[in-house]
Every structure is written in structure tokens, then in C-alpha cells.
Amino acid sequence: MRAIDRFKPLFYVLLSVYALITFVPFLWALSASFKSLPEIVSGGIHLIPKHFTLDNYRTIFRQEPLFGRWFLNSAIIALSVTGFNLIFNSMAGYALARIKFPGSSLMFYSILAMIMIPGQLTIIPSYLIIKELGWLNSYQAIIVPMAAQATYIFMMRQFFINFPKELEEASELDGLGKFGLFFKVVLPLAKPALAAQTIFIFMGAWNEFLKPLMLMSEKTMFTLSVGLNTFKGQYISFWNYIMAASIIMTIPALLIYIFFNRFFVQGITFTGTK
Amino acid sequence: MAKTFTKSKLRDMASGYTFMSPVIIILGCFLLLPIAYAIFLSFHKVNLLGTVSYKFTGTANFERMLDDPRLWIALRNTAKYALIVVPSQTILALLLASILNMKLRYRNFFRIAFYLPTVTSSAVLVLIFMWIYNSNGLLNYLLELVGLPTYNWLGDPSVALLGIMIMNVWSTAPLFMVIYLAALQDIPENLYEAADIDGANAWHKFWRITVPQLKPVTFYVIVMGIIGTFQLFDQSYIFSAGSGGPNNATLTMVLLIYQYAFKNLDMGYASALAFLLAVVIMLITVVQRLIFREERLN
Numbered sequence: 001m002r003a004i005d006r007f008k009p010l011f012y013v014l015l016s017v018y019a020l021i022t023f024v025p026f027l028w029a030l031s032a033s034f035k036s037l038p039e040i041v042s043g044g045i046h047l048i049p050k051h052f053t054l055d056n057y058r059t060i061f062r063q064e065p066l067f068g069r070w071f072l073n074s075a076i077i078a079l080s081v082t083g084f085n086l087i088f089n090s091m092a093g094y095a096l097a098r099i100k101f102p103g104s105s106l107m108f109y110s111i112l113a114m115i116m117i118p119g120q121l122t123i124i125p126s127y128l129i130i131k132e133l134g135w136l137n138s139y140q141a142i143i144v145p146m147a148a149q150a151t152y153i154f155m156m157r158q159f160f161i162n163f164p165k166e167l168e169e170a171s172e173l174d175g176l177g178k179f180g181l182f183f184k185v186v187l188p189l190a191k192p193a194l195a196a197q198t199i200f201i202f203m204g205a206w207n208e209f210l211k212p213l214m215l216m217s218e219k220t221m222f223t224l225s226v227g228l229n230t231f232k233g234q235y236i237s238f239w240n241y242i243m244a245a246s247i248i249m250t251i252p253a254l255l256i257y258i259f260f261n262r263f264f265v266q267g268i269t270f271t272g273t274k
Numbered sequence: 275m276a277k278t279f280t281k282s283k284l285r286d287m288a289s290g291y292t293f294m295s296p297v298i299i300i301l302g303c304f305l306l307l308p309i310a311y312a313i314f315l316s317f318h319k320v321n322l323l324g325t326v327s328y329k330f331t332g333t334a335n336f337e338r339m340l341d342d343p344r345l346w347i348a349l350r351n352t353a354k355y356a357l358i359v360v361p362s363q364t365i366l367a368l369l370l371a372s373i374l375n376m377k378l379r380y381r382n383f384f385r386i387a388f389y390l391p392t393v394t395s396s397a398v399l400v401l402i403f404m405w406i407y408n409s410n411g412l413l414n415y416l417l418e419l420v421g422l423p424t425y426n427w428l429g430d431p432s433v434a435l436l437g438i439m440i441m442n443v444w445s446t447a448p449l450f451m452v453i454y455l456a457a458l459q460d461i462p463e464n465l466y467e468a469a470d471i472d473g474a475n476a477w478h479k480f481w482r483i484t485v486p487q488l489k490p491v492t493f494y495v496i497v498m499g500i501i502g503t504f505q506l507f508d509q510s511y512i513f514s515a516g517s518g519g520p521n522n523a524t525l526t527m528v529l530l531i532y533q534y535a536f537k538n539l540d541m542g543y544a545s546a547l548a549f550l551l552a553v554v555i556m557l558i559t560v561v562q563r564l565i566f567r568e569e570r571l572n
Contacts, residue, residue, distance in 0.1 A: 114305055
């Protein structure tokens with residue numbers, strides 16, 4: 001114990017240095033987004049802009065009229081994917097944990113196996129299937145294939161298996177069917193597991209890059225991540241615009257993280273030690 | 275009695291399948307079917323023009339890999355990348371977690387702050403780092419300040435991959451830090467108390483108790499790190515605008531697969547590459563799970 005006390009200042013220094021290493025890239029980006037191009041080009045390293053300006057943010061919406069549309073596309077996709085996953089994964093997890101039906105253990109083991117399948121294997125065939133369905137350049141091309149995920153079905157199953165049985169038995173006596181029971185009693189009590197799931201799935205869908213890159217070739221259907229990449233190509237060396245656009249993309253994920261960070265830890269430690 | 279028994283059994287079956295049906299349809303159509311399709315594609319030459327047609331070519335796609343110089347470049351990049359990134363991020367994660375596990379004040383603040391890069395989109399992170407890496411950028415300024423040589427980080431093939439490595443250590447170490455942190459809290463306190471009685475110092479305790487106790491987690495973290503290396507795509511795609519350049523320095527396996535499939539429209543060969551990649555990743559995962567299980571039982 002005493003040894004730790006002696007080294008305490010050193011540990012605080014280490015932690016602070018690493019916090020600085022974490023923050024500096026973000027602050028540097030934020031700072032560039034409020035500087036004018038001449039100020040960026042003229043060099044000189046100062047974090048606080050000499051002439052604070054909001055022009056970059058105004059310009060990206062004016063010069064790139066699709067920027068708002070990309071934001072909307074990302075939001076529609078991320079929110080729908082999150083909504084579907086919450087319902088579908090919970091339903092499946094509940095059935096696997098609590099309902100006895102033939103084939104349930106086969107399904108459970110299949111889902112365990114699916115968790116191990118690397119996504120790279122299915123990139124090309126999924127593209128061909130979606131093309132065959134005529135879904136290229138549509139929201140469902142990304143939303144439907146992402147609407148259920150094996151990892152979170154497993155997570156919900158583990159959650160429901162430890163759920164107190166008495167609650168369900170009592171409600172069953174009240175004459176609620178399996179569906180009423182699930183939506184009125186079980187789901188409201190599963191909030192912590194649902195919150196952890198919401199965050200991971202929303203982040204995953206919001207930040208997804210490869211799927212929209214391959215499935216959306218029309219500029220109006222780009223998501224923010226793909227749009228940002230083409231934006232970079234067009235405005236090469238206009239770092240003030242590129243950084244402003246990057247900041248806009250980061251804000252929604254950042255807000256969710258700040259408000260829900262305690263669920264993050266639960267979720268990671270769960271998926272990390274499964 | 276028997277009648278109601280089967281009736282409730284039937285009702286359970288009906289509700290079981292109803293609850294499972296969305297998942298069965300989605301995973302069936304967009305996971306199981308694509309897996310079978312991927313294996314099929316690996317053994318065919320695919321013609322995408324007009325109506326899609328396939329020509330069975332046996333193992334030709336796999337034989338072609340042997341003399342595909344770009345595949346070997348991608349594998350060499352992956353190996354180089356894994357050799358540097360995996361140990362660095364593992365050690366950094368363990369170090370940060372060990373410090374955070376001590377009862378220091380503001381530890382929650384530091385934990386939340388450190389984790390920030392992990393929730394930021396890779397597209398944004400790459401752009402921020404490209405901004406820092408550009409020739410008149412922050413990194414070169416700092417290097418100059420302390421008298422180190424500066425580089426053209428984006429255009430020089432000898433350092434381009436290093437740039438991505440630095441970025442990835444920075445952005446993935448915090449994820450593993452959280453996993454380590456959870457594992458540290460599971461180490462029984464009485465092990466340390468026993469060591470205290472024996473008069474062990476903090477350093478000894480770290481090496482003799484903490485590190486051995488964390489062995490399964492370290493193994494998990496290393497395996498996940500290696501798999502992550504094999505799956506690298508977003509970073510090198512955005513960094514090199516899809517080319518894997520400069521001079522193939524940032525070419526990765528998945529980027530190579532992407533280029534063959536969507537630039538050369540050679541879906542058969544690309545599928546064979548993806549199939550091989552998936553087999554390697556799954557073998558690593560299975561080995562890790564088997565060893566991890568055994569460790570748990572002991």
C-alpha cells in the first residue's frame with residue numbers, strides 16, 4: 001500500500017499524459033474547424049483560432065448540398081438498424097432462454113457458431129444477393145441484412161436465462177399470452193441489457209463504412225462516413241472544411257457515449273469475456 | 275391431462291418459432307445463404323456482365339493465389355502490422371488498466387476519456403490523423419520541435435503503414451484496456467494479501483500475481499488483436515483513397531479482396547481470397563476458445 005502512495009504522483013502524471021494524447025487529435029480537429037483556410041495554410045501551431053469563424057460549417061452545407069442528406073441517411077439507417085435489433089434479438093434471446101421447442105438447442109449452437117464467422121466472408125455474396133433483389137442504392141440494402149446480429153442474440157439469451165421465473169409465472173396466471181408477457185412484462189425489465197445493445201448497435205451502424213461504400217453508388221444515398229470520404233477527395237487540402245465535416249459526424253456518437261458510458265463498460269466486459 | 279400437456283407443448287412450439295422467425299429469416303438470407311454462396315463462388319469464374327453467369331473452374335482461384343504478387347505484399351504488410359501493433363496495444367492496454375485499477379481519484383474520468391477514440395468512426399479518425407500527418411502538420415511540427423527527422427507521412431511508402439499503425443494502437447488500446455480492467459477486478463484480493471504477508475513489493479506482486487492471473491485475458495487480447503489486423507480495411511482504404519498506396523505500402527487483405535471484387539469485378543477470385551481469410555480467422559478463434567476453456571477449468 002505504501003509503495004503505491006509513494007508512486008501516486010507518477011501515476012497521475014502518466015494518466016494525464018495519456019489523456020492529453022487522447023484529446024489532442026480531437027482538439028486539433030476542432031480547432032481547425034473554426035479556423036479560416038489562410039490561417040491553416042500559413043502554418044503556426046496554435047490551438048485557439050486567431051480569428052474564430054463558423055464559415056467552415058456554413059460552407060460545407062452550402063457547397064455540398066448533399067451533406068444534410070448524408071446526415072439524414074446515416075440517421076435513418078442507424079436508428080432503424082438499432083430498432084430492429086432491439087426487438088428481434090430480444091425476441092430470439094427470450095425464446096432460446098425460456099421457451100422449450102424442438103430445434104431450440106440446434107438454433108442456439110448455430111448462433112454461437114455464427115458469432116465466429118468473420119464478416120469478410122459474406123461481403124461479396126451479400127452484395128450479389130442484394131443486387132439480385134434490386135436493393136442497391138436503397139435503405140433496405142443496409143438495414144435488412146443488419147437487422148439481427150448473432151452476438152446480441154446470445155447476449156440477450158444470457159440475460160434472460162438469469163431472469164426471475166416467478167414474474168412470468170405470476171403474469172401467466174393473469175392470462176397474458178407469451179406475446180403480452182414478453183412485451184408488457186419482460187421487455188421493460190430488460191432495460192440495462194437493451195441500453196448496452198442500443199449503444200453498440202447504433203455506433204456500429206452509424207460508423208459503418210464498407211457496406212455503404214459497396215452498396216450505395218448514387219451520391220444521394222451515401223451515408224456520412226462514405227460522403228466524408230468523397231468530400232475529402234473533392235476538397236483535398238481544405239482541411240478546415242474536412243475537419244468541420246468530421247466534427248459534425250462525431251457529435252451524435254459522442255453525445256450517446258457521454259450519456260450512456262456506464263452501459264458501455266457492461267457491454268464490453270460482456271462481449272469481451274463471453 | 276395428457277391432452278392439455280400436448281396442447282401446451284404445441285403452444286410453446288408455435289410461440290417459440292414465432293419469436294425466432296425474424297432472426298431465422300434475416301440470418302438465413304443474409305448470413306447462412308451468403309456463406310454457402312461464398313464457398314460456391316470460390317470455385318467458379320463469375321461473369322457479371324448482362325445476366326450473372328458462373329463457370330466451374332475447380333481450384334484455379336486458389337492456385338492463382340500462389341503467384342499473385344499483390345497477395346504476398348498484403349500478407350507481408352499484415353505481418354509487419356501485427357508484429358508492431360499487437361504487442362504495443364496489449365502492453366499499453368495492460369499498463370493503463372493496471373494504473374486505473376489502483377484506487378486513484380478521478381479514475382472514472384480517465385477511463386471515460388481514454389475510451390473516446392473507440393467510439394469515433396474510423397472515417398473521422400483517419401481524416402483527423404491525415405490532417406495531423408500532412409507535411410506541414412502537427413506531428414512534423416512536434417518532431418521538429420524535439421529535433422527528430424520529419425516525414426511525408428502520407429506519401430512516403432516507408433512510413434505510410436507506420437502512420438496507420440500509430441493511429442490504430444491509439445484507437446484500439448482503450449478497448450482492450452476496458453477488458454483488462456474487468457479482469458483485474460476479478461483477481462481474488464486474498465492472493466495479494468498473502469503476498470503482503472510474505473513481504474512482496476508492488477513490482478513482485480504485479481509480475482508474480484497480476485500477470486499470471488491475467489494470462490487467459492492476455493491471450494484473448496492478443497488473438498483479438500491479430501484478427502483485427504487481418505480485418506483492417508477502413509483505415510487503409512481512406513488513407514490511400516482505395517489504392518493501397520503509396521506503392522502498395524498500405525495494402526491489406528480486405529482491401530485487396532475489395533479491389534478484386536469491385537474494381538476488377540473478379541468476384542470468383544475475390545471470394546476465394548475471402549474464403550481463405552475466413553478460414554484462417556476461424557482457426558485462430560477456435561484455437562483461442564479451446565485453450566481459453568482449458569485455462570478456465572484448471
